Amino acid sequence: MNILKKFIAYYKPYKFLFYFDMFCAIIVSAIDLAFPQILNYLAKNLFTQDKETILHAIGFIGLALLAMYVLKYFCQYFIISWGHIMGAKMETDMRRDLFNHFQKLSFSYYDKNNTGEMMSKLVVDLFDISELAHHGPENVFISTLKIVGSFALLMLINVKMTLILLGVTLIMVLFTIYKNVKMAPSFADSRIKIAAVNSGLQDSLAGIRVVKSFANENLEQEKFRKSNHQFLESKVKIYHLMGGFHAWNSFFEGLLYVVIIVSGGLFIADGTLEISDLAIYVLYINLFINPIDVLINYTEAFQKGYAGFKRFVEVLETEPDIVDKEGAIPLSDVKGEIRYNNVSFRYNDDAKVLDNVSLTIGAGQTIALVGPSGGGKTTLCSLLPRFYDAASGSITIDGKDIRDLTLESLRNAIGIVQQDVYMFDGSVKENIAYGKAGATESEIIEAAQKANIHDFIMSLDEGYDTYVGERGVRLSGGQKQRLSIARVFLKNPPILILDEATSALDNDSERYIQKSLLKLSQNRTTIVIAHRLSTIKNSDEIIVVTDQGIQERGSHKQLIERAGIYAHYYNMQFEGLE
Template identity: 75%
Template sequence: MRIYQRFIQYYKPYQFLFFMDLFCAVIVSFVDLSFPQVLSYLSKHLFNQGREVIYSYLVYIGLILLAMYIIKYFCQYFITTWGHIMGARMESDMRRDLFEHFHKLSFAYYDKNNTGEMMSKLVGDLFDISELAHHGPENLFISILKILGSFTLLMLINVPMSLILLVITLLMVTFSVYKNLRMKSVFRDNRVKIAKVNSRLQDSLSGIRVVKSFANEDFEREKFGLSNDEFLLSKNESYHMMGGYHAWNSFFEGLLYTLIIVLGGIFIADGSIGLGDLAVYVLYVNVFISPISVLINFTEQFQKGFAGFRRFTDIMETEPDIVDKKTAAPLVSVKGDIAYNNVSFRYHDEYPVLDDVSLKIKAGRNIALVGPSGGGKTTLCSLLPRFYDVTAGSVTIDGKDIRNVTLKSLRNAIGIVQQDVYLFDGTVRDNIAYGKANATEEEIMEAAKNANIHDFILSLDTGYDTYVGERGVRLSGGQKQRIAIARVFLKNPPILILDEATSALDNESERFIQQSLEKLAENRTTIVIAHRLSTIKNSDEIIVITEGGIRERGTHKQLLENNGLYADYYNMQFEGLE
């Protein structure tokens, strides 16, 4: 019921369309039910009259029937057109809600879930749901009206034959319900398997350059083939079940017609039903069986849509673990004083990454974090914008616990430049402007100049309108990095995090970008994660972090004089030790 109630909520904005759809369905059902009645009436009261009488009424009868079918045409048009539009709008609303909910979920959710599977839920599942949203109520409503109406009229023609018809119909319904329950799990499995196919596809195409560089196309084909074959087996199972389902129901329909012929012959022989009444009875049996067939075919659509909506609901009911408190206030007039107070953190109930770490950074200072991989440097920085929440302790900015301020204001106050730069599909201008949505052309160009990339952009064929390609594939690593820096210049945050921003670049690119980063860091509280120690010599303080916590801290000169872990790292890089 919880899932049904959530599903019904999406009809609320479209109540007029929904009820008009049902109203038109009533008209269509009425027209379909009235034709056999018109034929029965004419057979008994008009067609047994003389030629002149028949001719005199046929024109009026033809006009009335024509008017009925013109009305049915407009109603059917509304049902097919606006009914589908209603379903498409509901699908759009669900897609919007799901997309927005994806953006509310923290990094912890994305650590455990695959992008391809999420795309499958956003696209494939919702299409089946929209078809269910349109055809579900309409098919049910029309079918129930036709079944009840036609059965009532069948009872008026011949009670015994109609009761036998009812028994066969109840057997069909019982069989359908039984098969339905079995098909539910199969269609749910279909959804899981196609999500895995999408996941494998997305993973392989995203890493296509790695695949080709290792000449691993055959390996990727094999991996994709396994997922594809699993989906095929799941589909085969569902089609076997559907085949038996539809074949048995077709058999039941044939049994109904067989009984009508046999029983009709018996009742004609004993005079309890006339030949004309039997003809009308057969017409009503067609009206009676047609909606049953629609409902039987609808079960496949229902199971697909319901399985998709259940997966949709599972995501929508996943509560974001990092949200604003009700009492959260915006972070304003940020100076940039940062404090980590007895901070501990672990990922997904695993071993602790940080354990009782305390650290204070004064506003405007440049702090560098160095140490072995896995020591917790990136994790420490990820806690500041609340990409993750601390397991214990607290993080404050200007003395305010970051859990007591709004996420939007907190993240607006922090600029991040990472080693792995992500550029969006679009132009150079679009990617720089991502740092400030309403930026002017002058502001974008000024940010590019500060990042030492303006002249390069102007050298491109279409300048700032140059298309960068998916993930910026048409640009070099240094060029992408400088665009990312320009993006942060445009954002102009009081706090800056540089996460190994130059470690993947050549020496020349590093020199240009280091100049840009130094300019970017001026008058900002800056935290630098670096493996290239040459880039952090001038930091106000260098902190060495290992799995055991903070091991050393001081200036570059002080740490070299201490001849400790930092000195070892430095000597390994600059004295050629192997």
């Protein structure tokens, strides 16, 4: 019932279309039911009259029937066109809601779910749901009208024969319900298998350069063949079930005709049924069986749509781990003092990455986090904009707990240049402008100049309008990194997180960027994660983080003199591995 209520809710904005669609369905059903009755009336009352009477009336009757079918044409047109448009609009609303919900979900959701599966829910499932949204109520409504209407008219012709017909129909209905229950798990499994196909496809195509660099095309083909074959097996199982389902229903339909012929013959023999009535009865049997056929044939579409909508609802009911608390306040007038107070964190059920870490960063300070991979440096930074929430302890900015602040204002106050640079599909200008909505061209150019990328952009054939390719494939790693730095220049936030911000740059570019970053970090609180220790020598404080927590802290000179972990790493980089 919960799923049904959520499904019905999507009809509310289109109530007029829905009700008018149903009204047109009533007209179409009434016309179909009326024709045998009109024929029966004419056969008994008009066609038994003399020639002159028939010729006088037939013209008017023909015009009336023509008008009736013109009306049916317009109703049918509305049902097919606007009914589908209603379904498409509902699909659009669902896709909007699903995409918006994807945007709200926390990083932890994306850590556990595959992009290809999410795309399958966004595209494939929603198309099936759209078909269900349009055809479901319409088919059930029209079919019910025709079945009930034709059954009532059949009762008027011969009660005994119709009751026999009802008995066979009830057996057919019970069989249909039983088979539908049996088929439901197979359709749900099919949704999972096609999602796996999409997942493998997205994964392989996104990593095509890695695939080719390792000459692993055959491996990827085999992985895809396996998931593709599993989907085929799922479909084969469904079609075997569907084959038996439709074949049995076809048998029951044939049995209805057998019952009509045999019982009709017996009733004609004992004089309780006229031959003309049997002919009309057969016409109504066609009207009776046709909607049953429609419902049976729609079973596959219903199962697909229902399975898809269940998956859709499951995502919408997934609550994001990180949301604004009630009464959250916007962060304003940021000075930039950051405090980590006994902060602990772990990913899912893994061992703790951070354990009771306490750290104070003064407003406007530049601090550097160094240490071995896996020590928790990036995690420490990810907790600040609340990409994840600390398991215990608290983090404050200017004395305000970040959990008491609105997410939007918190993240607007923090600029991040990540190690793994992501370029959106579009132009150079659009990628830089991502740092500030509505940025002017002069602001974009200024940001590029500060990031030491302007001259390179101007050397491109189309300058700032140059297409960067999917994930920035047409740019080098260093160029992409400088564009991402330009985004942060454009955003101009009071707090900066530079996660290996110069890791992909050559020495010359690194020198220029370091000057730019130094300028950008003035009067701003800056956290730098770096493995290249040459980039952090001028930091106000350097903090050595390992899996044991904070091990050392101090200036570059102090840590070198201490001859500890930092000095060891520094000597490895600048005096040779020997």
